[in-house]
Amino acid sequence: MAELTGVVILGSTGSIGVSTLDVIARNPERYRVVALTAHRQVERMAEQCLRFRPRYAVMGDDGAAEQLRQRLQGEGIEVLSGVSGLEYVASHPECDQVMAAIVGAAGLPPTLAAARAGKRILLANKEALVMTGQLFMDVVERHQAELLPIDSEHNAIFQSLPDSFNGRLDTIGVSRILLTASGGPFRDTPLEQLATVTPEQAVAHPNWSMGRKISVDSASMMNKGLELIEACWLFHTRPENVQVVIHPQSVIHSLVQYIDGSVIAELGNPDMRTPIAHAMAWPERIVSGVADLDLFQVARLDFTPPDETRFPCLRLAREAMQSGGRMPALLNAANEVAVAAFLDGRVRFTSIPAIIEESLGRLGGGPAESLEQVFIADQEARRLASELVATGSF
Numbered sequence: 001m002a003e004l005t006g007v008v009i010l011g012s013t014g015s016i017g018v019s020t021l022d023v024i025a026r027n028p029e030r031y032r033v034v035a036l037t038a039h040r041q042v043e044r045m046a047e048q049c050l051r052f053r054p055r056y057a058v059m060g061d062d063g064a065a066e067q068l069r070q071r072l073q074g075e076g077i078e079v080l081s082g083v084s085g086l087e088y089v090a091s092h093p094e095c096d097q098v099m100a101a102i103v104g105a106a107g108l109p110p111t112l113a114a115a116r117a118g119k120r121i122l123l124a125n126k127e128a129l130v131m132t133g134q135l136f137m138d139v140v141e142r143h144q145a146e147l148l149p150i151d152s153e154h155n156a157i158f159q160s161l162p163d164s165f166n167g168r169l170d171t172i173g174v175s176r177i178l179l180t181a182s183g184g185p186f187r188d189t190p191l192e193q194l195a196t197v198t199p200e201q202a203v204a205h206p207n208w209s210m211g212r213k214i215s216v217d218s219a220s221m222m223n224k225g226l227e228l229i230e231a232c233w234l235f236h237t238r239p240e241n242v243q244v245v246i247h248p249q250s251v252i253h254s255l256v257q258y259i260d261g262s263v264i265a266e267l268g269n270p271d272m273r274t275p276i277a278h279a280m281a282w283p284e285r286i287v288s289g290v291a292d293l294d295l296f297q298v299a300r301l302d303f304t305p306p307d308e309t310r311f312p313c314l315r316l317a318r319e320a321m322q323s324g325g326r327m328p329a330l331l332n333a334a335n336e337v338a339v340a341a342f343l344d345g346r347v348r349f350t351s352i353p354a355i356i357e358e359s360l361g362r363l364g365g366g367p368a369e370s371l372e373q374v375f376i377a378d379q380e381a382r383r384l385a386s387e388l389v390a391t392g393s394f
């Protein structure tokens with residue numbers, strides 16, 4: 001029998017983590033779980049550990065790690081904690097692939113550790129790449145890591161590019177990338193009502209079931225903004241070459257336009273197990289548990305351009321990428337603070353872009369040539385955005 005591929009899941013208790021475990025359970029002859037990691041969800045983590053028997057379990061939070069240690073006593077699973085624990089398992093020799101599925105900037109250190117150790121990285125944690133951009137891509141290249149996109153749009157673009165893609169879209173006849181977006185739950189909500197929508201309405205996505213932060217990002221379309229930046233780095237292109245297309249059915253997961261008029265797309269039911277299975281097995285294919293697409297049931301596909309009056313976050317992200325340097329890191333950090341405040345009921349939904357725009361305007365650009373500069377930018381934007389939330393005027 002061929003050796004099993006060792007998988008480490010960063011963020012195993014989250015939406016992507018659970019879907020990854022589901023794909024692994026369907027393919028036990030190929031994969032074994034080396035480590036599972038989470039922040040504070042001890043019960044869910046204990047259940048996952050008892051079912052998948054990893055060698056390590058890591059809790060970001062020290063107190064949660066202690067609880068898990070007691071819960072798993074005598075099971076032969078080593079419980080670690082904190083960033084050092086996350087970095088340790090992400091770079092462990094028994095690990096072949098790292099599913100990077102921690103939400104937000106917290107996912108950056110272990111994802112970077114995986115890149116430095118030359119692992120195959122299954123990248124769901126787009127915030128890590130948005131923050132660090134070229135620095136992250138350089139680490140991947142220097143250590144010959146393999147970076148495969150899990151974000152459904154980027155995975156679709158990857159699948160629509162030829163195997164000969166070597167980082168230069170212009171040499172393979174690509175004229176632009178078409179990034180699809182569902183438009184989220186507020187696509188048709190009257191503009192004047194957006195100020196009073198609730199967190200519960202914002203996280204109720206029409207097509208995808210996801211964690212709370214990315215669900216709010218989808219509702220504000222900051223998710224598409226972050227994805228625009230992510231696409232620029234992954235496919236070595238500029239924001240001008242990426243067109244966002246609102247496609248409410250979420251059946252086409254993104255498209256690539258070629259200079260001869262051809263457009264190649266990847267279609268399927270909106271279920272993250274497809275891109276997860278694709279990236280885990282690439283260049284082979286494995287079952288994912290996702291049902292075949294029923295085109296007769298889908299019946300029609302619609303497309304409209306995005307409305308940036310309704311969704312200022314998309315414009316803010318594009319401008320941040322065009323400005324470059326530390327701007328995307330500032331954007332990401334201010335967004336994380338504003339979204340957390342919205343989910344806590346401290347600011348309105350429409351305050352999210354307002355807080356980000358104010359933060360970017362006050363802090364201004366600057367270089368992001370070292371990780372230290374990125375971390376400083378991240379901290380500055382978090383501090384300022386938190387102050388803006390605390391003023392109560394947003």
Ligand code: NAD
Nearest residue numbers: 011012013014015016038039060102103106124125210211
């Ligand atoms: P989620 O909130 O459901 O799960 C997040 C996971 O990260 C949990 O396991 C949590 O315990 C862990 N975590 C959070 N903070 C942590 C910390 N400080 N230290 C250690 N672990 C921590 O989120 P999700 O929806 O699964 O999304 C995860 C990532 O994948 C995000 O970056 C998101 O943008 C991206 N993504 C998600 C989807 C989706 O369908 N859910 C699609 C594309 C991309």
Ligand code: MG
Nearest residue numbers: 151152153227
């Ligand atoms: Mg996506």
